[in-house]
Amino acid sequence: xxxxxxxxxxxxxxxxxxxxxxxxxxLNVLIFMGINTMLAVALNLLLGFAGQISLGHAAFFGLGxxxxxxxxxxxGCNPWLALAVAAVAVGLLAFGLGFPILKLQxxxxxxxxxxxxxxxxxxxxxxxxxxxxxxxxxxxPNLRLGRTRFDGDLKNYYLIWxxxxxxMLLGINLAHSRIGRALRAIHDSEVAARVMGVNARILKVQxxxxxxxxxxxxxSLYAHTMMFIAPASFGFTFSVELVTMVIIGGxxxxxxxxxxxxxxxxxxxxxxxxxxxxxxxxxxxxxxMTMYMPGGLAGGVAALARWIRTTRNRSVxxxxx
Amino acid sequence: MxxxxxxxxxxxxxxxxxxxxxxxxxxxxxxxxxxxxxxxxTLFNIITGLYTQTSGKVFLDGTDISxxxxxxxxxxxxxxxxxxxxxxxxxxxxxxxLVGLHTRSRSGIxxxxxxxxxxxxxxxxxxxxxxxxxxxxxxxxxxxxVAGALPFGKCRLVEIARAMAVNPRLLLMDEPAAGLNSxxxxxxxxxxxxxxxxxxxxxxxxxxxxxxxNICDAIVVLNLGKKLAHGTPRQIQENPEVIKAYLGEG
Numbered sequence: 254x255x256x257x258x259x260x261x262x263x264x265x266x267x268x269x270x271x272x273x274x275x276x277x278x279x280l281n282v283l284i285f286m287g288i289n290t291m292l293a294v295a296l297n298l299l300l301g302f303a304g305q306i307s308l309g310h311a312a313f314f315g316l317g318x319x320x321x322x323x324x325x326x327x328x329g330c331n332p333w334l335a336l337a338v339a340a341v342a343v344g345l346l347a348f349g350l351g352f353p354i355l356k357l358q359x360x361x362x363x364x365x366x367x368x369x370x371x372x373x374x375x376x377x378x379x380x381x382x383x384x385x386x387x388x389x390x391x392x393x394p395n396l397r398l399g400r401t402r403f404d405g406d407l408k409n410y411y412l413i414w415x416x417x418x419x420x421m422l423l424g425i426n427l428a429h430s431r432i433g434r435a436l437r438a439i440h441d442s443e444v445a446a447r448v449m450g451v452n453a454r455i456l457k458v459q460x461x462x463x464x465x466x467x468x469x470x471x472x473s474l475y476a477h478t479m480m481f482i483a484p485a486s487f488g489f490t491f492s493v494e495l496v497t498m499v500i501i502g503g504x505x506x507x508x509x510x511x512x513x514x515x516x517x518x519x520x521x522x523x524x525x526x527x528x529x530x531x532x533x534x535x536x537x538x539x540x541x542m543t544m545y546m547p548g549g550l551a552g553g554v555a556a557l558a559r560w561i562r563t564t565r566n567r568s569v570x571x572x573x574x
Numbered sequence: 575m576x577x578x579x580x581x582x583x584x585x586x587x588x589x590x591x592x593x594x595x596x597x598x599x600x601x602x603x604x605x606x607x608x609x610x611x612x613x614x615x616t617l618f619n620i621i622t623g624l625y626t627q628t629s630g631k632v633f634l635d636g637t638d639i640s641x642x643x644x645x646x647x648x649x650x651x652x653x654x655x656x657x658x659x660x661x662x663x664x665x666x667x668x669x670x671x672l673v674g675l676h677t678r679s680r681s682g683i684x685x686x687x688x689x690x691x692x693x694x695x696x697x698x699x700x701x702x703x704x705x706x707x708x709x710x711x712x713x714x715x716x717x718x719x720v721a722g723a724l725p726f727g728k729c730r731l732v733e734i735a736r737a738m739a740v741n742p743r744l745l746l747m748d749e750p751a752a753g754l755n756s757x758x759x760x761x762x763x764x765x766x767x768x769x770x771x772x773x774x775x776x777x778x779x780x781x782x783x784x785x786x787x788n789i790c791d792a793i794v795v796l797n798l799g800k801k802l803a804h805g806t807p808r809q810i811q812e813n814p815e816v817i818k819a820y821l822g823e824g
Contacts, residue, residue, distance in 0.1 A: 423687040430686035430693065431672070431679050431700070438662045438673045445660035448622065449740060450648030450677035459683045505664075 254429050260508065261425060268414050272407055280406045282522055284478065287413040288471050289514035291420045293498040294507055295467035298424060300496065301505035302433060303460050304440030305355060306363045308492050309370030313465040315377060315487025316343050317472025319390070322482050323383055326392045333396060336473040340466050347465030351458035370492050377484035389483030396477045409478045416474060420467055424507040436460060437505065501542055503549025512550035575600040575775050576621070576744055581630035583616055583799075590616045592799045594630070598744075598792075603766060603776040605786040607810075608796035609819065614779040615657065617796070618748055622654045623647050634744065649677050651743035657752060657779075659729045663722030667713065667732050670721050671704040674739025678703075704739060710772075711735040711765060727758040734765065738772075745769065747778040751785050763789055787811070795819070 275283055296310050320339035324330040330338075354365050377384050384390055396403045396412065403412045427433045438446035439453050447453050476482050494517060502513025520538070524531035546553040576598040583591040591613040598604050606614050619625040621632055623644040631640045634650060642650075662670050679700055681693040708714045711731045716724065721732055730750060737745060750766075751759045759782060766789055769776060780786050786793065786807070793810045795802040797819040803810055810816055 426689045427683070427687045430689075430697065431676065431681050432683045432686040434665065434669050434673050435676055437665055437669075441662040441664055442660040444624065444644070445656065445662065446673065447644040448648060448654055448660075449673050449736065450645050451673065452645045456683075463683060463687070 257425050257429070257507075261422065264421075264508070264511075265418060268418060272410055277406070280410055282518060284406065284410050284413050286515050286518040287410070287417040288475050288478075289495075289498060289518050290511045291413075291417045291471040291474075292468055292495055293502060293510035293514040294417075294420050294424045295464045295471070296495050297499045297502075297505065297507065297510045298427065298436075298460050298467075299464045300499050301503075301510075302428070302436040302440065303457055305457055305461070306359075306496070307366040307461075307464075308363050308489070308496065309366035309368075309373070310464070310468055310495050311487045311489070311491040312370040312373035313343055313347065313468035314472040314475070314491070315373060315482075315484070316346070317469030318476040318482045318487065319377060319384055319472075320469070321473035322390045322393045322476040325394050325477075326390060327383070332394055332477050336396075336470065336477075339473050340469050343469035344462050344466040347462045348458060351461040352454075355454070355457045355461060367489070367492075370489055374484055374488050377487065384484070387484060389481055391481045393476050393480045393482065395480065396474075403477070413474055413478065416470065421507050421511070423467075424510075428505070428507065432456070432460075440505075497539065501539065501549055503551030506549065506551035509549050509551030512554070516550065575635060576777070577633040577636075578617075578621065579631045579633070581617065581620060581632070582628050583613070583620060583625065584628045589799050591620075591627075594796070594799070594801050596794050596801065596804065598775065598777055600775050601770070601773070602791040603770055603778065603789055605790035605793045606777060606779045606796060607781070607783070607786055607793060608802070611798070612796040613799045614796055615748060618654060618746055618779060622652065622746060648740055651741060652746070653737045653740045653742040653744075654746040655730075655733050655737050655748060655750060657748040659726070659733050661721045661724075661729050661733065663720070665721060666718050667708070667721055667724070667735075668701075668704055668717040670732055670736050671707050671739050672700055674707070674736040675700050675703055677740060707735045707739045710738060710768070712761075726753050727755070730754065730758070730762070731765075734769075738769065738774075742774050744775045744777070747776065747780075749779055749781065751780055751782040759785060 271283060272280060292310065292314060296307065299305050299307055317339045320342055321332070321335040324335035324338060325332050350369065354362065354369070357365050378387050401408065403409050435446065435451045435456055438449070438451060439456065443453050498513035498517050499510055500513070501516060502511070503509025520535060521531065524534055527534060548555070578594060578596045581591050581594045582589070594617065606617065608614055616625065620627045623642050626641055631638055633639065634652060639647060639650065662673060679696055681696055685693040705714065705717070708717055711734055713728065713731050713735060716728060716732070721729065724732065734750070751762055754762060763785060766776060790807055792805065793807055794804045795810060795816050802819055803813045803816050805813070
């Protein structure tokens, strides 16, 4: 537990210092990494802690982006207010949706969330008068803080990562708390958790709502950073990508979600060299990683650390011989 | 304390329980025995809210608790353990017991996520409390071990510590001695007496007759979904109906 916070402190320093080494295009990649990390952590609360799948999380991300985008670009609303409104509206929607949908389990829950994601995406595409349809919505203003306008990459980097770090801290706090334990208990044995007095139904809805709110905030930030949004960014493919980030990173591990998000953000960029074959390499990597790292990247890193420690101890033993 | 009135449970064409009525007196250890398929576990599942009975009622201290979900029963002090141990296997032993303290803690999802001061104070109190439960079951040294890595016998103890964390007034145990060796069974017997001294009423389903006869103050015998007998261990041992059910007709 203490180790998580120590690691987090170290992580903050790395995040703060990163712009010294990365500029221009690379800094832009790091901004996307921040947004993806936020989304992966949000989904991890639901999938990794409570063990409930969602194949429609891109919809919450998209709703946050579009609500914020439409309120500001079309109706001239203050961007911060728009962000807050989007978060509350998506929270209410998720809360209302959570009660019926989270009664379902396993494949059925997957199908229901998948359906929800597709419906929302169709709405983005078809309500052209509000969303601009498939060609997207442009003219979304940047966020401002006093006289500072978040328009450059560097400013956006710090803006996004402030929110991302805050989300990660929430996740770490939750993991080591009464609620986090109850969620993990539901994951391991729902019936035993209920017998212990855990109200599984309410708790699942609560974490679903929290997860949706964080995703909506990420969507808002995305809209105000990119200043342009289109439905293609919030489709089924992205929902699956989010699930992949969480699983590859390590279920229930907050730092794992960062690793998963980082990998899935960087990989497509790296694979540009192999052009059309990128999807093949991508697929193979995912298969190999899930086969040989069942604990995800976070589990892999921990195993590597253990291995280094034991080999070092062994060489010390040899030296003493 | 616990009163069951005319419970009938029908699964498809099978009458798992037929008009079973039992009264469990406070402070006693009551054993429920019977051949396989007698309906013991079904009865437990109904009392603890996992099944809804076809007909009949369950009362706890005079309150009708029929159809209450398990999480609500836990707040009333009714807890159970499982025959095949439902451990939270990826959590440590301490965390398992902390989940048992869920009903007696308040911090919500926001207080936990934001680490508000009262949440921290509560967390400290819960840890102290959880360690007392571990000590009660003699497994303090296992606190930081992941539950899934424990041998079966230890899991039993963790499950009991976890159930005791709820401060049960009524504890239902489904075959607590199943899978235990003779030394572990003897330890379990001692633990059961401690639980009784601590003021909990215990009902247990058990096949280990020696344990049942040693520890139970009252015994209920079920056979083919019907109550066959209810009495002290001695009465049960001498009851011709019971002997017939267990040994067949001579």
